[in-house]
Amino acid sequence: MAKHSGPYTVQCYHCRHRFEVAGRAQSTSCPGCYKPVIVGNVVVDKLKPVREVRTCGKVTVRRRGRIIADLIEAHVGVECLGTIDVKKVIAGPIVIGPKAKWKGDCHACSLVIKPGAQIAGGHFVVPDNELGLADLLKHNKR
Amino acid sequence: MTEQSNEITVIASDTKIKGEMSFDRAARINGQFEGKITAKGELQIAPSAKCKADVQAASLIVDGSIEGNIRASQRVQVNAKGRVKGDIVAEKLVAAEGASVFGHVAVGPDAMKAEARPVVQEKVQVPPLKQTLAPARK
Numbered sequence: 001m002a003k004h005s006g007p008y009t010v011q012c013y014h015c016r017h018r019f020e021v022a023g024r025a026q027s028t029s030c031p032g033c034y035k036p037v038i039v040g041n042v043v044v045d046k047l048k049p050v051r052e053v054r055t056c057g058k059v060t061v062r063r064r065g066r067i068i069a070d071l072i073e074a075h076v077g078v079e080c081l082g083t084i085d086v087k088k089v090i091a092g093p094i095v096i097g098p099k100a101k102w103k104g105d106c107h108a109c110s111l112v113i114k115p116g117a118q119i120a121g122g123h124f125v126v127p128d129n130e131l132g133l134a135d136l137l138k139h140n141k142r
Numbered sequence: 143m144t145e146q147s148n149e150i151t152v153i154a155s156d157t158k159i160k161g162e163m164s165f166d167r168a169a170r171i172n173g174q175f176e177g178k179i180t181a182k183g184e185l186q187i188a189p190s191a192k193c194k195a196d197v198q199a200a201s202l203i204v205d206g207s208i209e210g211n212i213r214a215s216q217r218v219q220v221n222a223k224g225r226v227k228g229d230i231v232a233e234k235l236v237a238a239e240g241a242s243v244f245g246h247v248a249v250g251p252d253a254m255k256a257e258a259r260p261v262v263q264e265k266v267q268v269p270p271l272k273q274t275l276a277p278a279r280k
Contacts, residue, residue, distance in 0.1 A: 093239070106247075110239050110240060110241075111237050111239075111241065111243060112237060112238065112239050113235050113236055113237040113249075114236065115217070115234050115235075115236045116234065117235065117249065117250075118249060118250030118251075118252070118253075119235065119247050119248060119249040119250065119253070120248060120250070120252065120253065121246055121247065121248040121253070122246070122247060123245070123246055123247075124243045124244065124245060124246070124247045125243075125244055126237075126241070126242055126243045126244070127242060
């Protein structure tokens, strides 16, 4: 994803408060709830066993990358070229690559599955505007 | 031979069908269908189609709306305006941006094998219940 040249709007994943951050910011604290918020992109290129990955940016799982977690929340979207083994993914647009392996539920604004992807039974809800991100993504594209 | 392979069954847009259909070759649904579809070839759901059916086909292309479980031995393609409400089991799944999918999805060779495996239900013998009555209070 291209870096933002100027300030842009993000939504806190704790309290859903929207606020502006600088284009180069990687993390900040929410002015609504004062909790720390990651706004940068998360790139996974090896095994990453964690409880949750939450960011206002994008999560990219490279070909050799693997996430094992309970929750992934990525407001700008998820691009999976490796393996995602998660209970639930809530995100903006999701792209599942041709050699990707996916396990878990998927709630996304939009979904692209390339031929050859392997999906091991998860509940898919597409389009899903659970976080109300659709208008935010449109707003930031302008 | 070439004539036969080009043959395609078309359910026209002004047609409403309820019941069970099976195709040996390709078929395209433009109208409304409710029931069960078995197709050995490719099945296309046109943008104008409204399909409430369990589908079993070699490959399926969805441009319209389909409500029901899908099982494809080869490929399911959900195009940008396609809408699927139901479980999908397929060897390959291609979803375009803008496609709508609501249901359980299992895709890949493993998914197909798991689906093909017969479910053997073991009989669980339940021991007879012993009635343990509490002694009546005096």
